[in-house]
Each structure stands twice: as structure tokens, then as C-alpha cells.
Amino acid sequence: MSGPLTVLVANTKGGCGKTTIATNLAGAFAAAGLTTALADGDRQGSALGWLKRRPEGAAPITGLDWGKEDGRAPRKVARLVVDAPAAMRIKRAEALIKLADVIVLPVLPSPYDEAATARFLKRIEDLKPIRKSRTAVAVVGNRLRPRTRASTRLDAFLDDIGHTVVTRLRDSTLYAETAAKGMSLFDLSTRRAAATRQDWSPLLHAVEAVV
């Protein structure tokens, strides 16, 4: 393969945790010693803002401003995470999906999110890279506890549309605390962070499995 392994974090619905997932994924790659770039596709630039707050000693991540248009990753980048804008035109979605090796789709356990997710999946499933299984789709349940009623319903809903949840990210104040400092769970060495990081293993395995 040529170019970096590219992860697109996308969903049409805002507020489902795209930037949290994108920044933590980038943090995980950087902590593993990989040359990492984080592209912010949103004009609001919250991912870039996070990078600005990132402390000096933290594992380096290169920020890319894709707010107006998509660019390219610098040479030698091994992992590229793209935080997609919430409302994307189909053309832009197509271009980004073409670029991606994996699409990470965060969903919240709410009926509104489910409907938006179903629409988004339906739209992208007809796109060639996904239809031909060149691009994997990983659905991530955000702020979700296993074996709760909301979780079971989400499972049933995803099963209906032919997907499964790759992992469930528990609701934790650690996300807000780290985000405020430009950090990720992977920048912390506390036991609490290590426990919360467990939620990420299946997703990281799934991402690394594509190449």
C-alpha cells in the first residue's frame, strides 16, 4: 500500500463524539511511536484546537487543516486520522471515503442518532470502496455501558442493518479532563486511564487489521 493507513471518523450527526474518538485515536498512534497526523475537516476546528493545547512533552501529532478542502498527508506519515465535518456533501464524503482504509462511525445510544446513523450507512454503502469491501466500517458505541437497555437496543438496531459494534466506550470524565489539556487517554500513566483504555483495544485491533 502507498500512503499512510488512514482512519476516517465520520457521522452526519453532530455531537456523537467524533472529535473525542479522532483525538484519542491519534493519541494512541502517537503513543505507539508512529508518525501521526490529525486532519481536521470541520471548519470549527475543534481537533486543531485540541492540538494547540497539547503539551510540549507529549507524543507529537501533526495537525492538518482540511476545513475548507481536503489536502494530503505529509510524506512519511504512518497513520492519518481524519475528523470529518458533521454535515458533508456526498461528493466530499466520497472523496474522504476513497482516501480511508477504515471508517470509524461513532453512535450514541439514542433514537435520533440511530436514525441518522442508518441514513449515513445507507448513503455510504453504495459507494464503490465500501461496496467492494476495500474500506472497512467500524461502528463504535459511544458513552455506552454494556448490558444496559440502551445498549441492547442499539445492538438490535445495528444487527438489523447488518453491522455490529466493534467496541463500546464507557462514559468517563477522563475524556473531558484530557481533552481540556490537549491530551488523550494514551498520554496518561494512571491506573484509571489504563482501565478506561481497555475499551479501545478492539477498535485499535480492528484498525491495525486492515493492512
Add this chain to the structure above:
Amino acid sequence: MGAKPMEPAPAAAEGQAAASESPTVAPTAEIELKLAATAEMLAQVRRSAVVASAGTPVRKHLDTVYYDTADRRLARRRAALRVRRSGKRYIQTLKTEGELVGALAARGEWESPIRGPDPDLSVITDPDARAVLGVILPGDLAPVFATRFARETRLIDVGGGGAPAAQIELALDDGRIETLSRKDPICELELELKSGSPAAVFDLARRLVAEIPLSIAVRSKAVRGYDLADGRDPSAVRAGDLDIGSQAPTASAIDRILRHCVDHWTANHEVVLQGVDPEGVHQMRVGLRRLRSAVSLFKSVLPGEPAGWLRSEARWLAGALGPAREWDVFLSDLLAPVETAHPGRAELSVLRLLAEEEKTRGYAAAQAAARDRRATDFLLRFGAWLADGGARSGTEDARTQSLDRPIAELAANLLDRRHQRVLKMGRGFAGMAVERRHALRIELKKLRYAVDFFAGLFPGKAARSYRRALARLQDHLGHLNDVAVAERMLTALIEQHASGTRDAAGLGLASGLVLGWHTRAVADSEPVTCQDWAGFAAVRPFWTRGRVE
């Protein structure tokens, strides 16, 4: 993967995609080749004059554990992570082989001492290496297999007396590969060029093979270890695509094509030795046939010296695989449908029994030939020839000029010639006698191989529809040939058992039943075959468009 990649020799084509393209040979490329032995053969190697005179060997015991993720991420990324114990010390090595993730195309090796037997990735800081490893979480890595063997190395100086001087390291490895539940012996020798001419490695290997019946070894220890751990048999390999690039000089294009054919052959070597998957014998034979066809295709630019032995040795080895393949085809394509249509006929059971016997004999012969030192020497001779300059070696001025021109020019001419020849031989196709059909079939096959060799030069629809029309026609004529071959085989089988105690009359009856069945089928499909011929004759050659002035 694992052992050092060997260039340009095909003898140890590392990894299983041996029939895919090989990178071009850099002048500094490491030359290393591997040969399979038995314990007795290793003893003979030690006693042979050239080795014995090299003095006392250095002996080491190598204990190495290979690690990977449960989903074999490192193997998939063509990397190997191992920890080798050396006395009380532990050395960790990460090896990668080209084509990596993260915009990198590095072949690398990162080695560092670590404290214990478990891998310690914190010592690997190079971003190139990290890019291959990706995110490895605690507990992701587990041992896959271990290699434990005694290695004896000697430095051998060759040359002098007119031959180019070179220093070669000879390693004799004796031990085993282990997983939790399985074991597989390691008994092989490796030759590595330390300095001097690459051809010297092959020459030394050929000297050893002349004394000791060493055979071809294809899979590296690492590939064998993974296969053992994952319970995988070596699998048959098809020719794969070849893209030589239209601007490639004719000489290097010829080297690439010949090497592609040789790789196709050797990639199936171990499948043939395994003797389970019939596809192995078939693919190995196809590789050798393509090799012969390539040699004859390039006869105007290839000197007679390699052309002669390439052709004769390939013919010998392909010939030795013939009976195995022919009985395979007979049993599955010819006998089986007749059995289905006549369930419970005793005569057919007798025929099956005898045919299975012949097939078993055929496989034994095929394996003996693959293991024969004549095959080993053939491969080494080819390696030496390539290392010595290949198609460009020993050229006179007149030929040199055409060898420097881009291959696309020659390709269009050669395709044209073979195409015209097929059209000429196919005149009056409908009423054509069987013998002429066979001659046409062979010519079509040559055309097909030439089209395959040059396919990468002519992308596009025209080439695809041409190949489709060609393949369709070949299918029909191929079946016609299978029936003719079956007649020859059955005649011989009947003769062989004419005075035997077995049911000779029943055998005759069963043979007649099978031949009659398929002769009728061939006759029935004649209109379609004629249509396919017309279809092919009408298809436009694709190379006129892509032709370079």
C-alpha cells in the same frame, strides 16, 4: 520473510508469492541461497574437498522464538519479530521486507540486546520500524514457533586459476522447527556471498550438487514456521501477473520473463513434494512449459548456449511430471462423469483402480524428478547465468544493439508473428483433420503464453477481449486433446494388462465406454468449437494500437 532475501537467485525465492514479480537486482543485493539436505548429505558436504579444505568451522547453537499477533499482523506486513538466545544474552530482531505501510518501502533489520526472553518493543524507536509494528498493546504478542538448530559456518575462498575470486560463507543447519504441538526437521545448507562475483555462489553450489544429491529448498525457516503453526500446507501458486514496462530494454525484459517462469516452477516445488494437491504438479508443469515457450519466443535474440539447456532441462522436468498430471486429468475429468452416468459398473471400478495405481506411480516419478539433483543443478545453472548478466551476457555486437532497444518494439513483432501463424494454421478449421487441430492447439498455446508475458505492456479493453476469445478457444481444443491423450494412455494400460490376471476384457470395455462417451461429447461440441474459432479469427489484435514506432 525471515532469512535474508536472495537476489537474483531463484533458488531460495523467499516467501510464497515466488511467482510474483521480483524487484530488480541491485548491484549490492545480498546473494544467499539455500539447499535442502539430509543428515547424511550434510556429513558428505563436510567431507567434500572444497569444504574440508576450508578448515575448522565455527559452531553455534541457535535458539530463536518468533512472535506475532493472533491475527498474524507482522507476517501479513512481511515482517518477522524474533528473540534469539545466545548463551545468557537475548537478541531481538525485527526484519521487514519492502512494501510497507505508512508510505515506506524499506527493507530493514533492527537488532538490539534485550533483558529477557520476551520481546521488548520499547527498544525499537525508529519510525520506519514502528510503522510496521503499528499499535501493539500489552498482551498482543505471543510466540508462534521456535527454531532450534546447530549451525556450522565456514568461510570458503573460491576462484583463482582464471575463475573470478570470491569469498562465500557456507552454513550447515541441523535441528528443528517447533510449535506447541508440532515439530518439523531443519536440515539444510545456506551459501552467502561475502565478497566477489555473485555467480561464484552458484558455481560453488553446483560443485557440491555434482557430488551430493542436494535438492531445491524454497521456503525460509520463518515461512515454514508459520505454516507449521497455522497448520497450512504449501499451496499451489499460479503464474501471476508480470509487468515489465514498455521502456524496459529487451535484455532485462527477457531476464524478467525467464525468471518469472522459473519462479512459477520453484514456487510449486514443495507442493509437488507434498503430493496432496494436484494443482501443484499442474502449475509446476505450466511454469516449465512457459519457460520453454519463452526461450523459443526469444530465440532470435537469445544465444544458443543458454537456449539449448534451458529448453532441454525444462523439457525433461516437465516430462517427468506428465504422467502424474495426465492421470489426474483422466480420473477427474474423463472417468468421473462416465462413472456418474453408469453407477455400479464393475468394469469402471477396475479401470479406476488401475488408473489410481498409475497416478500413484506418476506422483512418485514427479517427486523423484523434483528432488533429483538434475533439477537442482538446472535451477543453479539458471541462477548462475542470470547472475552473470543473463540475456546480455556473451553477446556479440550485432545482438547487443537489439537487446538495448525497448521491449515494446520486439513484443509487437513477436505477437504479430505468432498471431499470423495461428491464423494461417487455422485455415479450413471446420473440416480440419485431428492432427492439424493438435498442431494448431500447440501454436495457440504459444501465442497465449506470449500474450501473457507482454500483457502488462498493453493495458486496455482490446487486450482483454483478445485474451478472452483466445482462452475460450483453448478450452475446447484442450478437451479434444485430453481425449486423444486418454486414448494413448488407455491403449498402453490395456497392453500392459493384456496377459495379466486381471479382467482384461473388462478393462477394454471400460476404456471403450470412457473414450466413446467423450468422443461423442467432442463431436457434439464441434459447432461451438467452430464458432469459437470464428470468434477468435475475427478479434482485433490489440498490439497494433499500443505499438511503439
